[in-house]
Amino acid sequence: MITLIIFLPNVSQQYxxxxxxxxxxLYGLAAISLIQTFITxxxxxxxxxxxxxxxxxxxxxxxxxxxxTENLEMSSSGDSHRELNRNRLLIFELNRQxxxxxxxxxxxxxxxxxxxxxxxxxxxxxxxxxxxxxxVEARLPVVSQFKxxxxxxxxxxxxxxxxxxxxxxxxxxxxxxFWMGNCIGLYNFKNFNLYLLYMSNACxxxxxxxxxxxxxxxxxxxxxxxxxxxxxxxxxLSFGIYFCCVIMLLINIKLLISNQTGYELQLDxxxxxxxYKGCLANIKEMLLVESxxxxxxxxxxxxxxxxxxxxxxxLPLATTN
Numbered sequence: 001m002i003t004l005i006i007f008l009p010n011v012s013q014q015y016x017x018x019x020x021x022x023x024x025x026l027y028g029l030a031a032i033s034l035i036q037t038f039i040t041x042x043x044x045x046x047x048x049x050x051x052x053x054x055x056x057x058x059x060x061x062x063x064x065x066x067x068x069t070e071n072l073e074m075s076s077s078g079d080s081h082r083e084l085n086r087n088r089l090l091i092f093e094l095n096r097q098x099x100x101x102x103x104x105x106x107x108x109x110x111x112x113x114x115x116x117x118x119x120x121x122x123x124x125x126x127x128x129x130x131x132x133x134x135x136v137e138a139r140l141p142v143v144s145q146f147k148x149x150x151x152x153x154x155x156x157x158x159x160x161x162x163x164x165x166x167x168x169x170x171x172x173x174x175x176x177x178f179w180m181g182n183c184i185g186l187y188n189f190k191n192f193n194l195y196l197l198y199m200s201n202a203c204x205x206x207x208x209x210x211x212x213x214x215x216x217x218x219x220x221x222x223x224x225x226x227x228x229x230x231x232x233x234x235x236x237l238s239f240g241i242y243f244c245c246v247i248m249l250l251i252n253i254k255l256l257i258s259n260q261t262g263y264e265l266q267l268d269x270x271x272x273x274x275x276y277k278g279c280l281a282n283i284k285e286m287l288l289v290e291s292x293x294x295x296x297x298x299x300x301x302x303x304x305x306x307x308x309x310x311x312x313x314x315l316p317l318a319t320t321n
Contacts, residue, residue, distance in 0.1 A: 019209060026202035033195035033298040034180070040300065042185025043160075043171030049306065050155050056307035057097040087148050091155065094146040098158070102312050143264055144273050144312045158310040159274070161263050171306060174255070174262040186309075190287040190301050193256070196249040197296075203242035206234070256283045273312035285309075 149156040152169050156162070159172045163183050166176065171186040184192045255261060259275045259282040276282045284290065288301030 019205075022205060023202060026198050026205065029298060030195055030198035030202060033191045033198060036191040036298050036300070037177075037184070037188045037195060038180050038182055040182075040188040040191065042173065042183040042189075043187050043306075044166075045149075045152065045154070045157060045160050045169035045171060047154060049171075050157070052305075053157060053307045053310075054094070056305055057094065057101065059093055059097055087155070091146045091148060094155075095140055098144060098146075098311060099140060099315065102315050139315065140312075141267075141273050143267060144310070144315075157306065158312075159261070159264070172261055172309070174252075186306075187288070187301055187303075190289070190295075191298055193249070193252050193287070194296070194298050196245045196252065200242055200245035200249055203238040203245065206238040207242060256286050258282065259285055271314050273314050274309075275314065 144158045146158060147156045148154075149162050149169050151162050151167065154169075156169050157171065160169045161173050162169045163173060163176050165178075166183055170183045172189070173186075174184040174189055174192075176183045177192070180192075182188070255265065257279040258272060260272060264272070274285075276285065280292075283295065287295055288304060289295055290302065
């Protein structure tokens with residue numbers, strides 16, 4: 001940015017104040033978004049969060065569950081088996097509550113349902129859990145299941161995955177960004193996309209400004225770059241950053257309109273369990289905003305209850321034979 005401001009008069013002397021103002025705004029917004037992405041907690045899974053999810057889901061362990069668990073504990077040796085049995089029971093009940101509170105289940109539980117069709121994935125990476133709840137079977141995809149993370153030694157909520165670099169589970173993680181030194185997850189995904197948006201616009205503005213200064217003759221362009229190495233460095237740097245940001249931004253736009261993360265994009269879904277019918281609703285859900293103007297402002301996203309986000313909207317259902 002400093003180099004560009006110093007050599008900006010050499011590029012366009014006529015509209016120097018306008019170019020300087022525009023680039024200052026774009027680079028300023030990009031810098032704010034970058035800082036917000038770096039300092040914001042992406043959504044680390046903690047014990048307090050798990051307890052809050054249990055409370056919000058109104059989890060009720062059956063009364064005979066303790067007796068069955070004690071019988072299993074007597075036949076098991078050591079505290080590790082005892083803890084494993086408790087976690088299995090807890091995971092099953094949490095997944096059952098997810099099915100009961102899903103909108104698709106509540107709308108179709110009382111109807112005559114056909115057998116499971118091909119709306120679920122047959123990929124081995126996306127194995128589903130079939131839960132029989134009140135005479136209706138629901139096929140819960142692995143992305144919507146509570147699991148147990150052996151690395152963190154705690155429960156892993158739906159849409160959360162373990163990051164090997166940060167050594168913790170991150171809520172709705174997209175990827176770990178080595179350039180920013182932080183995971184891109186639930187609470188900084190919006191600012192990361194804003195950084196790509198403003199940075200690509202700033203670099204594209206510089207490229208257009210340079211194009212007006214250069215001529216069409218390739219030989220003359222090369223000769224000009226030899227005499228102005230600083231200008232050449234700014235040009236090539238802008239081209240490189242522009243194409244990198246645009247490619248990543250286009251990939252993230254695909255994720256936004258389909259309500260998916262980079263991890264979930266690797267799974268083969270016929271119908272994603274969390275996808276809305278409208279693109280705008282999916283974008284608001286992924287960016288955690290309520291209005292359109294909030295999508296373009298680098299502010300902290302809404303702090304929603306994670307129990308509201310993990311409830312799937314599309315579940316393959318079937319009546320129990």
